[in-house]
Amino acid sequence: MTKQNQSESGLQVYVDHGDLIPMLQQIQEQNGYISSDSIQEVAQTLRISENEVYGVASFYAQFRFQAPGRHSIKICLGTACHVKGGEKLLESLQRELNINPGETTADGLFDLQRVACLGCCALAPVMQIDDQIYGRVTNTRLKRILESYA
Ligand code: FES
Structure with missing residues (x-):
């Protein structure tokens, strides 16, 4: 234009x-x-x-307006992950971290993004922190995973 x-x-x-x-x-x-x-x-x-x-x-979802956190969390909301509870996982993450997608936690530890597919649909629901993929993530497991980065 x-x-x-x-x-x-x-x-x-x-x-x-x-x-x-x-x-x-x-x-x-x-x-x-x-x-x-x-x-x-x-x-x-x-x-x-x-x-x-x-x-x-x-x-455009690709642009961020806050400095990224020390660790970047990507939550997958592709079809397979959506069917297996990706949205609920996102809600839990938002509650745990007190941020929305595109934001960074107040302590600068995590930023959160949602993505369409992480390419490992058989492991749904999937999230990625930095280069590490976490599959079949439950709410209980989510808390433990987050704590391991604290
Ligand atoms: S839909 Fe989530 S990894 Fe493919």
Whole structure:
């Protein structure tokens, strides 16, 4: 999508929103998340409003707006995991950690993301912490797993 803006010198500037997503992806790759300072910088660079940048970025689940935790938890909500209780597992995680997907715990220990499939559906419900896969996770097991990272 191309948008017409007026530059400080009065020239018409055409902003290609196709530039926005790659810029945000690059920032997230470098910093692990999109900070409010980054949103401001991108807005100035592309000459669009910060609201517009945030509006586009928040539409995509891939972008985070908080610094990641020391350990990243991915909870699978793909079909197999959904059928085997993935949603309940997510609710338990949210309760235990007191955060929602896309957020980081107050102590910075964990961040939480939901994903579509971790590629080991036979182990449903599945979650991943950093590079470690945990299959057939129950609520009791979940608490023990979290405690092992404390
Ligand atoms: S659906 Fe969960 S691992 Fe594939």
